[in-house]
Amino acid sequence: MSMRSFLTTAAAAAVVIAAMTGLTLYFTGAFNSGTGYRSLVGGHFVMSTQDGRQLTDLDLKGKPFAIFFGFTQCPDVCPTTMLEVANIMNKLGPDADKMKFLFVSVDPERDTPAILKQYLASFDERIIGLVGTPEQTANIVRAYRVYFAKVPTKESYTINHTATVFLMDATGHLAKTISFSEDEKTKLAKIRGLLRDAPLASTH
Amino acid sequence: MKIPAWRIWCLVIAIAVRAFVPSGYMLASPDETSSLPHIVICTANGAKQVKLDGDGQQAPGHSKGDSGVCPFSTPSMASVLLPPPMLPPKQPVRSWQVWTTPTSIIPGHTHAWLARAPRRRAPPRGPHTTAAFAHLHLHAGPLARQSGASRQRITTSRHGTHPMNTTVAVRRTLSFCVALCALAFLTPVLAQAQDYTVGALKISAPWARATPAGAQVAGGFMTIENTGKESDVLVGGTFTRSGRVEIHEMAVVNDIMKMHELPNGLEIKPGEKVTLKPGSYHVMFMELKQPLQQGDTVDGTLVFKKAGTVKVSYKVGTMGMKMQGHGAHGGKH
Numbered sequence: 341m342s343m344r345s346f347l348t349t350a351a352a353a354a355v356v357i358a359a360m361t362g363l364t365l366y367f368t369g370a371f372n373s374g375t376g377y378r379s380l381v382g383g384h385f386v387m388s389t390q391d392g393r394q395l396t397d398l399d400l401k402g403k404p405f406a407i408f409f410g411f412t413q414c415p416d417v418c419p420t421t422m423l424e425v426a427n428i429m430n431k432l433g434p435d436a437d438k439m440k441f442l443f444v445s446v447d448p449e450r451d452t453p454a455i456l457k458q459y460l461a462s463f464d465e466r467i468i469g470l471v472g473t474p475e476q477t478a479n480i481v482r483a484y485r486v487y488f489a490k491v492p493t494k495e496s497y498t499i500n501h502t503a504t505v506f507l508m509d510a511t512g513h514l515a516k517t518i519s520f521s522e523d524e525k526t527k528l529a530k531i532r533g534l535l536r537d538a539p540l541a542s543t544h
Numbered sequence: 545m546k547i548p549a550w551r552i553w554c555l556v557i558a559i560a561v562r563a564f565v566p567s568g569y570m571l572a573s574p575d576e577t578s579s580l581p582h583i584v585i586c587t588a589n590g591a592k593q594v595k596l597d598g599d600g601q602q603a604p605g606h607s608k609g610d611s612g613v614c615p616f617s618t619p620s621m622a623s624v625l626l627p628p629p630m631l632p633p634k635q636p637v638r639s640w641q642v643w644t645t646p647t648s649i650i651p652g653h654t655h656a657w658l659a660r661a662p663r664r665r666a667p668p669r670g671p672h673t674t675a676a677f678a679h680l681h682l683h684a685g686p687l688a689r690q691s692g693a694s695r696q697r698i699t700t701s702r703h704g705t706h707p708m709n710t711t712v713a714v715r716r717t718l719s720f721c722v723a724l725c726a727l728a729f730l731t732p733v734l735a736q737a738q739d740y741t742v743g744a745l746k747i748s749a750p751w752a753r754a755t756p757a758g759a760q761v762a763g764g765f766m767t768i769e770n771t772g773k774e775s776d777v778l779v780g781g782t783f784t785r786s787g788r789v790e791i792h793e794m795a796v797v798n799d800i801m802k803m804h805e806l807p808n809g810l811e812i813k814p815g816e817k818v819t820l821k822p823g824s825y826h827v828m829f830m831e832l833k834q835p836l837q838q839g840d841t842v843d844g845t846l847v848f849k850k851a852g853t854v855k856v857s858y859k860v861g862t863m864g865m866k867m868q869g870h871g872a873h874g875g876k877h
Contacts, residue, residue: 345549346546346547346549346552349549349552349553350552353552353553353555353556356556356560357556357559357560357563360559360560360563360564361563363564364563364564412756412758412759412760413759413760413761414761414801415759415761415762415763415792415794415803415826415828416763416794416801416803416822416823416826417796417801419753419755419756419759419863419864420822420863420864422756423863423864424864455758456758458757458758459756459757459758459759460756461757462756462757462758462863463756487800491802491803491804493790493792493804493805494790494805494807495788495830496830498792498803498804498805500800500801500802500803501800501801502799502800502801503796503799503800503801504799519799520796520799520801521796521799
């Protein structure tokens, strides 16, 4: 094999490798901005806060946030989660103000801004309570892919609902989730992680 | 210089194969012909495969049980079952976070967590996971292979990064001692928790959780033991601070809180001990007239089908309290 044919083969090899690398990078999404594919969790909503102000997803841009869905007549999961959120906020100290915490009522029939205000004050007044009309509630629930269903009891009803806390980045995209059964230490670590990644998340 | 052409082509093929196969690529299993994403949940009973449809719901007829062994489940089971060591581990504590493809982030369906085993005597109601501890493998099917979005990232807990040193060990030992002392002080207090007897039923330490302001419901908890030879049923009761009382069962299944009333009451079979506790059976106080505050004692009654009515007092604990009375110090009575 002569030097010439070696060079030809090597050049062909280089072209093939470059093309393949390019194709691979293209298909794996490496040319996309940062994380490539985005989760479908999250999106547009319009709700009222516990102070009666209107709040939309656009108002939340710029800071990461944790969002939980529940209702005030929920005996176990909701107070437990809110208590943990309040404990985590205490442990975060000043860092807690670098993000927002939201409690969304999935019981528009019974929960009002006034009830939410009173309820959330038992945990931490910085928690933003959101309540809306049945349509607004249905929209935010759909946006966050949350499950909820009314379950009748003898004289009233209760609501089965997703107990996940969604951690959203500063652009309103899902960063990670917290499951109800995880211990508080893990939950705190995940929220610290969210805050640590926050500047990165806001750049794209 | 002479280099055989086949050597160069071998090199090209090797690099090409490497370039075309993204890191993390796994071979598809033979039945993975459809484009449906599927997850394998490692449960205590072996791997469970669940297929998801386009909406992230479990696709019918696609779930398989015991489809194989989980290579990683044994160490994780051990970490749950074994008591934590007194000394901090040399390795930093790591928590794994899985970044999943868009289709697979559907809460309540693709996440695995500590699931409660079906309680004794609970009639089958939907999908109870029997695992004591489950963890998740995402099989990056054709979908993730293309997107490359299935990534794993390690977050290191700040507490875990300290190297082993005596200060930490001493601090741990000290905090353990403090906890022991606290328990020793608490035990007499807990021992005061009242027991009640009605007929063949023994009711231990009824308690309730403090409620947030504005809450209109609260849960009541206790242990009921049937020492007789006949089955009895808890059908209701009263609570001085609430309008009415219902008997409920609650469970968190797939990170979805599910609660329903037991319209026929809660049966306590002979010789059985049923514990009403958070995340399980509870007496639900509806239409709460005023919040329950830690330290309160609130009177009420329990009504059983056969044994009749018995007066009880509920002690109100903290809002996040998990257990009171005899269960709190782990002893068996």
